[in-house]
Amino acid sequence: MASEKQAMQGRRERPHLTGTGATEDAAERRFAASSGGRMVPPGALGRLGAGALLLAALLPYYIWRRSLPGLSLWWAVAFASFVLIPAVFALVWCVLPLRRAAWLLPAGLAGLLLAFGLEKAGVHIPANFVKLGAMTALAFWFLGYFETVAWVALVALIVPWVDAYSVWRGPTHHIVLHHEHVFDLLSFAFVMPGHTGALRLGVPDILFFGLFLAAAARFRLRIAWTWLALCASFGATIAITVGTGLAGLPALPGLSLGFFLPNVDLIWRAIRRT
Helix, strand or coil, X not given: CCCEEECCCCEEECCCCCCCCCCCCHHXXXXXXXXXXXXXXXXXXXXXXXXXXXXXXXXXXXXXXHXXXXXXXXXXXXXXXXXXXXXXXXXXXXXXXXCCCCCHHHHHHHHHHHHHHHXXXXXXHHHHHHXXXXXXXHHHHHHCCCCCHHHHHHHHHXXXXXXXXXXXXXXXXXXXXXXXXHHHHCEEEEECCCCCCEEEEEHHHHHHHHHHHHHHHHCCCCHHHHHHHHHHHHHHHHHHHHHHCCCCCCCHHHHHHXXXXXXXXXXXXXXXXX
8 A cells, every 4th residue: 555754754654544444533634734743733732731640640659659558469459450550551541642743763762761771770760650651652653654453453463472472481481580670670660559569561561552552543443442451451461460370471462452352343344445
């Protein structure tokens, strides 16, 4: 299928279509044509402001969570699954209007360098959220190379197998067992009230969360249901990991399922049309 040069992105992206599976809605296309490269479409400032308020609420929780009453193991799992994970990944939803920005790649790479520097300096809480922002920026940038939703679906079919091998026999398995400090560096921490430890997701899991959610927005899938299913998949993975007593489970099989379940009919229709 033909592609066009996006002046604001400097990379190739699928032409605008109509109907389910289109890359953008009409309002965004009009904005892209008239904005001269500005990155915030109409109505997006409210969502970005909501994200800023949510971040302002999460940071104090992370700072003072040790002074809060502690939770038992399964209450902690429930709190992570139904409260903390949705709150953290609501930040990704709030920044969806920035998914076509021109500066995503440099911002993502710079964010990773900053996050690793902060981790090395022992400034863990800011590093945690910088990693979230950096991987989200890279996910949005990466999506620009997917010309159709079929490409995203193909990735969603492949990555669970790669992740499963990595966690059970590959590099992730080795890092978790023998280099825990490296895993801490390459993961996002979900801290529990009254505890010093944390439940963790690897940064690739964050990247694919951002990729699948942004794909739902770009290709006009069911964004809200996709977000909900993606969050639920992380909660389910954590619950199964705790219940089985394993050191870790691959999160991408559940995440891919969370992308497909709300959208399988729309994805199939889009594939048949192309």
